[in-house]
Amino acid sequence: MNIEFNGTNLKLARQCQGLSLNEVGDAVEKSRQYIHRVEMGRDQPTPDLIRGLAKFLNVAPEFFFERSGVMLCDDAYHFRKLASTPVTMKQAAQAKGELFRRFVAFIDQKLRLPECNFPSFEVSSPDDIERAAERCRSLWELGLGPIDNVIRVAENAGAVVTTFHDVSEKVDALSISSQRPIIVTNNSKGSACRVRFDLAHEIGHFVMHESQLTGDRTTESEANRFAGAFLLPRGTFVKAFPKLKGSSLNWPGIVQLKMEWKVSKAAILYRARQLGLITESQYKSGIIYGLNRKGQATSEDEDKLIPFEKPELIYNALKILRTQLGLSSFDVAENVHMKMELLRHFLPDLDGEIKEDFSRLGKVFDLEKIRRARALAS
Known part of the structure; x- marks a missing residue:
């Protein structure tokens, strides 16, 4: 001590x-x-x-x-929040993120998690951002169609994702640019589409804003543009966006597009305006009359049909620790000097586990190889 x-x-x-x-x-x-x-x-x-x-x-x-290494500087935290978010809510989310980072660092010592593969791009124009999103899709072999699971994309690129269930809706998302990148989402919004957009937004910070302070209008706008371009790549989206009915929006077509791409109708309209597929007037009319006045400003009718994505990497890692090293979640908590009650604040889906022995604690298993083997066997 x-x-x-x-x-x-x-x-x-x-x-x-x-x-x-x-x-x-x-x-x-x-x-x-x-x-x-x-x-x-x-x-x-x-x-x-x-x-x-x-x-x-x-x-x-x-x-x-515990010293737990040097505390990260402010530019390592990308904290997406509404302007009205109280400081205490931001502090609570950031504290959860920091303790989760320490928890992940211990696991990283025991397992070979996927190699970090987030490229870095300098952007100065909307076209730069579009190309950055397209290059990420190419690097990660995603093609130009709908992304089935954004969490899985982030985790395959080396990030660890978790979810906060007990924070205000005013806290959108948090990401940490550390040795092991971390993304924290907030499912209290009630919309899987909006959480997917948040995830893409945080990926944008990783690839465009390394060592930069974020949260200002410019960096948030850039991350939003990246998220739209990443989820709805311009070449494919221009062809997929439903043709107008005269000067009116094709709402059945927009709903179909939403269900296929798992992107909110609001984001689809914003992207269509961004790419010049609809006018500013048509966009405002769609938001005001098609969504807001129909009670779909924050939660859209189809949201209940699109399930939330769940983090996989951290829970798979805990399972491997338990089955291959005999190290339960209780043991991991003990090693980082936290109790299970505290862990559940940043690992809300963590199930209680029975403490097992430390006989194989010194071994290191390659989680990536285990995942590949299981994928080939399935």
């Missing part, structure tokens, strides 16, 4: 669980001000207080002494 208490870890555990300084202070019979000083490194807690904090925050006492 390191000598010095790491207040940053206390802050991360608190924010991850959406707890205030007052709530933590009340739980351990300390003032808000004292907990803040401990987080800032101005005060060192006693061993008894450390045990009390650990119990309340669902971590092992050793968690507070």
Whole structure:
């Protein structure tokens, strides 16, 4: 155990669980001000207080002494949010992302996860962004048709994806440009199409905004353009977009296009305007009269017919750890000094597992080879 208490870890555990300084202070019979000083490194807690904090925050006492490498700079976090998102919600999402990153880093030491394969492009124009999206499709051998599963695309390129179920709808998505790229989505929107767009948006940050601060109008607009171009490549979309009925939109055709490409009607209209297939007036009319006034501003009628995609890589990795190394999720949690209750904040689909032995802990298995073998056998 390191000598010095790491207040940053206390802050991360608190924010991850959406707890205030007052709530933590009340739980351990300390003032808000004292907990803040401990987080800032101005005060060192006693061993008894450390045990009390650990119990309340669902971590092992050793968690507070972990260095876990250098904390990532702000430009490593791509945080997509609405302008009205409260700071506390952003902090909670970012804290979950950081603790998940540490969890993934441990797994990365035990398994050979897919090699990271996100290219890097400099963009300065819409056409640059279109080409970047097309080159990604080519690199990942996706063709120019509908993408069946965007999460699988991101994971095959080396990212680890997870989902937050317990954050506000005001938090859209979060990605982390670390040694192992991470994407976090929010399924509370109620629309698989919108989550797929969020995923493509975060992929856009990875390939266009390496080492750049994001969240401003320019980078968000570029990532949105990339998402549209990635999900609806211009050459194919121009041919697939349904012909107008006179000057009116062909709504049955748009619905059919949505179901085939799993992209929202709003995004289809935006892309059509972007590529000059409809006018600004037709676009506004479609949004206002075709969607908003019919109660489809945030959730469209067909959304319930399109299932949410689920992260696969992290849960497959945990399964391999359990079956091949005898290392259960409980054991992994123990190794990163977190309790299962805390893990469920950033791994909401995690099932409780029985603790198994550490007899094969030193071995390293190639997850990519195992996945390929299973694919060939299926």
